[in-house]
Amino acid sequence: MEPSKRHPRWAEVAPEQWNDWRWQVSHSLKNADDLADFMQCSEGQREEVRRLSRNFRFALTPYYASLIDLNDPDDPVGLQAFPQSMELVSAPEEEQDHIGEEHYSPVKRIVHRYPDRVLFILTEQCSFYCRFCTRRRIVGGGMHGEYLDEIQEAITYIAETPQIRDVLISGGDPFVYADEKLEGVLAKLRAIEHVEIIRFGTRVPVVIPMRITSELCSMLRKYHPIYVNTHFNHPREITPESAAACARLADAGMPLGNQTVLMRGVNDCPVVMKKLVHELLKIRVRPYYLYQADLAPGTKHFRAPISKGIEIIESLRGHTTGFAVPNFVVDMVGGGGKVPIAPNYVVSQAPGKWVLRNFEGFMSTYTEPDDYEDRCPEKCGASHATPSTNGKVQSVASLLRSRAPAMKAKGRQQTAAAARVRAVRQGT
DSSP, rough: OOOEEEEGGGGTTHHHHHHHHHHHTTTSSSSHHHHHHHHHHHHHHHHHHHHTTTTOOOOOOOHHTSSSSSOOTTTTHHHHSSSGGGGGOOOOOOOTTHHHOGGOOOSEEEEEEETTTEEEEOOOOOOOOOTTTTTTOOOOOGGGGGGHHHHHHHHHHHTTTTTTTTEEESSSSSGOOOOHHHHHHHHHTSTTTTTOEEEOOOOOHHHHHGGHHHHHHHEEEEEEEEEEEEEESSGEEEEEEEEHHHHHHTTTTTTTEEEEEOOTTOOOOOOHHHHHHHHHHHOOOEEEEEEEOOOOOGGGOOOOOOOHHHHHHHHBBBTTGGSSSOOEEETTTTTEEEEEOOOOOOOETTTTEEEOOTTOOEEEEEEETTTTTHHHHHOOOHHHHOOOOOOOOHHHHHHHSSSSOOOOOOOOOOOOOHHHHHHHTTTT
């Protein structure tokens, strides 16, 4: 396949340089004047870009910059890359830590929101800074070496918390780390017996696919099982280069998923989204999440209504391959976690019978067995039926197994993970 076209600014760069990820990083557009030159700004626009640079950092690789149509002010790739004056305006509902990560952070770089898994924020740096970034309060920080103690503290927390079986390494972007530094972290995690799964969240295959080298893949495969979730938002981001990067990861045995953010003017269209999920499957990347855009400060201009996401899922379910349909989720404000939202396919319910509809509007009934006996508790053991460690009902699932008629919600529910966070903070 022919490589993607380059912007004339980099037309004379030798292929061996262009395809070197370190060259891409070192020649990224990182300051206001460089970016304004590339955007062909007027003097007034240039001053606005300078103002925006004080609000949120820039980094635009030559590869990704070349995908932008500079003649189209509404280019869906450019909208993700170029700063806009609306970033300086925060809506009343927007907060710095809108999804409550700091509330569930027992030590720096760890977010322990769910019982058996943690988010490990390895770095605040990215090779490309998305203008809709949900962690814009922290990304763009210092170099790796300054935080070695914090990284070790995070690994120690994971080692001392046996319920953690799944570690998601994200940031920032963990693939900005050099291979040997990344392997040092992986080796320590793999030495922890109760860590079963390691996942990466990265946008590198989209914005700097040259980083996915054969050397990186050979190193990663030594620490399987490893999963990689990447972040394509528009079909135009799927190029020969990004397809090759995903192929290298998949060939090295890493299942690939994709997390797309629903964004106004970028992909809030059923036709665009169907094209995106089809192109993802062709490069062996399974659509995993469609995210409702978060309430990060200065991002209101990116948000579409939740109803648009439901419309998109409705347009996919039944109209294309089942595993091409992502889960549409909202990350709840205040730390409630991800909530899946879908079109309603349940029309009605009566004792023993359900009325369901399909994507065409066809309706039928499903009759439940009248002789079913739930023997799960006795098969699995009494612990399965125990509502919680303190005998208190703390989730909908535990309510189903409890004799309690109700579950009280006093403020935010305090899960076992949250209790662990409090204990660490209090030194108990």
